[in-house]
Amino acid sequence: MRVLLTGHQGYLGTVAASGLASAGHLVTGLDSGLFADCVLGPAPVDPPGLRVDLRDVTADQLAGFDAVVHFAALSNDPLGSLVPALTHEINHRASTRLARLARDAGVSRFLYASTCSVYGAGGSELVNEDAPVKPVTPYAESKVRVEDDLWRLADDGFSPTALRNATAFGFSPRLRADIVLNNLVGHAVLTGTVRVLSDGTPWRPLVHAEDIASAVVAILAAPRSAVHARAFNVGTEKNNRTVAQIAEAVLGAVPGAQLLITGETGPDPRSYRVDFSRLRNAVPGFTARWSIPVGAADLVEAYRVYGLTQHEFDRRFTRLARLTHRAAAGELGEDLRPIGSLAGSERA
Template structure:
């Protein structure tokens, strides 16, 4: 199968693309490369540097499936330039879906976000709950979902609402909770926890990328799926890090009281099973750091990199 992966050079894309190639697929990786390109060359991989907002530059010739990862990732980055966020994360998705239909692409897998639910009081957040997005990032993801569902009769549409992803990627992210706390412990010997009682869902990067491969192999599973398998408090994550790194924990007040548990029973009913845990992610990062294979680079902090003006 020939697969177009947008955002192929990003945090998830850099782990997903090698898995697709190992499964025997031909991959076209399309990415603006704000944060570089860490993909290893491969005979079945074509990497195209381009802007998803320029739909005419997106290579769709003979593409069988699209895995659409491209977006302005996370709330602070989305709020930095709302116009840019809407153009990339929503309007470009609309154009891509339209072109996919016109060009006969029959599979579309979309990386949405668990944050589309907003603040929920329910103990278990399931897919059918009302979406009440708060930030620009959340709103664009919800709108993109609605757009893609309108194409459900034209192609197989599968949408994933991931929890917070953790673990190592060649294009690392050190601005997501587990990775951030682990790096704090390794570099400073101190973990700063804001609040601590908030429970948040998490998923290992190997599991979320395995899920995209799974969905590609199972077109019968359409619609929307939550993907988060460990609902853990921020304090418990810090204590988990502390088991593997000698570090103290400092607690400070938080202005973000969100606390919720994502329910992924709908996904588990498909037969998909996660293989890794948050603690696996922590141990892997600690090992790589001590080997010198993981460093703290400004490129690994999306907001910091965008504020410096590198993301243009």
Template sequence: MKVFLTGHKGYVGNVMTDSLLKENFDVLGCDLEYYPQGFIKRNFKEVPSLKKDIRDVSGEDLKGCDAVIHLAGLSNDPLGEINPRITEEVNFRATVNLAENAKKAGVGRFIFSSSCSTYGVNSDFVDEYSNLEPLTAYAKSKVNSEKELLKLKDDTFCPVMLRNATVYGLSQSQRLDLVVNNLTCSAYTTGKVELLSDGTSWRPLLHIEDMASAFIKCLKADEDKVSGEIFNVGSTDENYKVKDIAELVEETVPESKVTFSSKASKDARSYRVNFDKIKNNLHYKTKWKLKDGIKQFYDAIKDKEFTEKEFRDKNFYRVAYLKWLVQENKIQL
């Protein structure tokens, strides 16, 4: 099976590429290659790729592919708020256009990377049938994309929506603006597990390797099990309050202590998510527990002798790096 993978040089995309190759899929990547690489070693060779904006991908580019895994886009809530108009254009309109072109090109399966942030603020456990309360341009773009993609379902085209929990873990294109990665790196380089919020918000968490395995599970599944379906991706017992994440980091990283930033405030986004559907319907199960993932990340940055200067570097923060690219006239938004 040949997979067209958008965002293959991104944080998740690098790991997804290696995971697909390990399972003997053929991969054609598509990425503008904005972000730095090389944080960890690749397990596999580079794949054929297009250096192209997803807004410009044509049906011709997709010919010969059996499936699309669509990861590319403005990749988190703060990044989406830089320019909500561009967020809608890239994350929503380009997504729908990509799917329509894929369908016309004879691609049979389209797996869309959505997000549990679509649930916004919910005090109770939410599942795939719960009301959506998107708070940001990023989350709204995911909700709108899901609606339009599901309309494309027919006997020849199988759209699948995967609402991923908050991801963490190691990648060739590393991010430190994700809560687990950020707190662990802060603990090691500064001795402080510094919370930027009051820590009371809930987050479902998902190791990056487990995220990749969910997409592969959907590639391999019988069409009648996944076509037109929405799945939350994660594990129900991996929902944590942010302050509980911080305490696990404190336990793992020697001589670190939980602290609160002077600017700490309540995070409006808070959601606990039920993941029974993907477990029951596809027999999907995560392999990583949070404590083990924190230890893996800590061991990696310790082996690299990672410094506080590196921890603060724009290379690991999507908003800061994108703003730098704009300031240097390397890209336009």
């Protein structure tokens, strides 16, 4: 397939681009480059790319593609809560606009990166895709709204699928340090302390970045009838863990580290355990392979081999800090568009 991958220079998109190319797809990226330089270790080899803001995509740029895989977004809860209006502009309205343009351009498959955080205060019982959604942040709410819009756009020629990804973890050449396992491992390696700011009790389902990429490849290969206008939780039940249990896995990967549960942020209303059986049953070609302990050990090795520093951890690989720095340097406008012109097409 000819695949357009949005957010190909992000944490997940970089891994997905490699997975799609390895599966034989002809990949073109689309990214505004906000986090293109957030690289730890050797620079990744990107596919050819369009340097364009998601809000400015045109129908002509979507013509000729068989599928769009849509990862580009303002991608975490703290950032979404800081700028909720922009979160809805980019994550909701621009995403729905992209899907509509793709349908009108003749794109037949549209894979949307949603999130398990749509379940919000889901409690301790396993929730599946038929459970009521209870988003508690602007980020999660924006994802729910896009899913609703996608089902309305679905027709005989346009087949959308929503991937409700569990909380991602694991190494990517373009790193993020502000997601739970990556963050806890970083603190352990750099300071010797596994520092948990909540009380440690919330449930989180986790999934490795490579497993998300594998799910994308498997869904594109699946019969249309199996995935048309459906949402799928992406992950594995074995990675449903409390934050305290995730921290214990980090202690196992960093001998000598100490656990500190501060509770300073108070109880976290985001707590949910997730059932992932629908994807396994509908798309037998997919299996989530990465466990939390193995992923933690892999991160420890990468952080040490590639020389992660405290400054990079705090500033370069934390989304909110990175955008704040770029805005203060005059590189971004208030609307988070890069200052200066973006080339319509370039070798990314």
